[in-house]
Amino acid sequence: NAGVTQTPKFRILKIGQSMTLQCTQDMNHNYMYWYRQDPGMGLKLIYYSVGAGITDKGEVPNGYNVSRSTTEDFPLRLELAAPSQTSVYFCASRNYEQYFGPGTRLTVT
Amino acid sequence: GQQLNQSPQSMFIQEGEDVSMNCTSSSIFNTWLWYKQDPGEGPVLLIALYKAGELTSNGRLTAQFGITRKDSFLNISASIPSDVGIYFCAGQQGAQKLVFGQGTRLTINP
Numbered sequence: 001n002a003g004v005t006q007t008p009k010f011r012i013l014k015i016g017q018s019m020t021l022q023c024t025q026d027m028n029h030n031y032m033y034w035y036r037q038d039p040g041m042g043l044k045l046i047y048y049s050v051g052a053g054i055t056d057k058g059e060v061p062n063g064y065n066v067s068r069s070t071t072e073d074f075p076l077r078l079e080l081a082a083p084s085q086t087s088v089y090f091c092a093s094r095n096y097e098q099y100f101g102p103g104t105r106l107t108v109t
Numbered sequence: 110g111q112q113l114n115q116s117p118q119s120m121f122i123q124e125g126e127d128v129s130m131n132c133t134s135s136s137i138f139n140t141w142l143w144y145k146q147d148p149g150e151g152p153v154l155l156i157a158l159y160k161a162g163e164l165t166s167n168g169r170l171t172a173q174f175g176i177t178r179k180d181s182f183l184n185i186s187a188s189i190p191s192d193v194g195i196y197f198c199a200g201q202q203g204a205q206k207l208v209f210g211q212g213t214r215l216t217i218n219p
Contacts, residue, residue: 004151033206042197042211043152058206090151097142098199098207100151 002026004101006091012107013081021076021104023091031094032074034058034066036087037103043090049074081108115198115210122188123218130196130213131182138200141174141181142207146195155196156183185215193217 007022025032030051035043035058045058049068063085065077074093078085086108091101115132122128132141140159144152156167158174158181165172171184181200185192198210 031206043209045206048206092151096140097154097157099154100144102151103149105149 004091004093004099006089006101006104008104009102010105012109013078015081015083015108017081018077018079019081019106021078021089021091021106023074023076023101024072025074025091025093025099026072027093027095027099028071029093029095029099030071031098032068033092033094033098034064034074034076035090035092036060036085037090038087046076046089078106083108113198113200113208113210115213117213118211119214119216121216121218124188124190126188128185128188128192128215129182130198131180132198132200132210133180134200134208135179136200136202136208137178138202138208139178140201141172142199142201143170143172143181143183144197144199146197146212148194152197188215188217190217190219 004025033048034046044060047066049055052071055066089104092098113132113134142157143155146152156172161178162176163174169186195212195214197212199207201207
């Protein structure tokens with residue numbers, strides 16, 4: 001199993017641009033999550049999904065959108081990038097224990 | 110929202126020393142998890158605890174699920190340089206999402 005994979009690993013965006021962060025898991029997990037981690041800080045939950053077709057907001061959802069059309073994929077969309085969205089983004093999945101992807105480092109300038 | 114209080118926030122120790130960190134909450138959790146994050150990487154699961162009072166080891170790591178279900182601790186024995194990183198606790202209630210602590214940053218002097 002590859003576990004949780006994320007692409008891209010790094011990205012630089014200009015203010016106002018949009019992009020999609022990809023997340024795929026091959027463990028047949030029902031639950032998937034998107035977190036952001038600012039420098040020196042803990043993890044903040046952006047959105048989560050309890051299964052295909054079901055998504056819900058986390059702690060910091062503003063400026064982001066998600067979809068869950070399949071069990072495996074949980075993309076995170078930034079529509080109008082802002083400097084405040086500069087962060088490292090982690091995707092995670094679980095049935096019991098939660099496993100994290102390697103992260104996407106995003107800079108918005 | 111729910112909060113986990115993780116302490117200490119940072120630790121500076123000598124190689125070979127034992128380490129202890131803990132998490133407390135005002136809420137009851139059914140599961141406690143401990144993660145380690147290396148620089149530039151995602152958190153990696155170290156230990157999962159499922160029962161109040163449970164004591165589980167993973168090599169030099171030992172973690173316990175507090176009997177009140179509101180706390181957990183992680184011990185690392187005989188620390189080595191590769192133990193450096195940030196350690197996070199996380200609590201879970203049933204099918205709900207995880208609640209994370211703020212992290213403990215461990216630095217080891219050789």
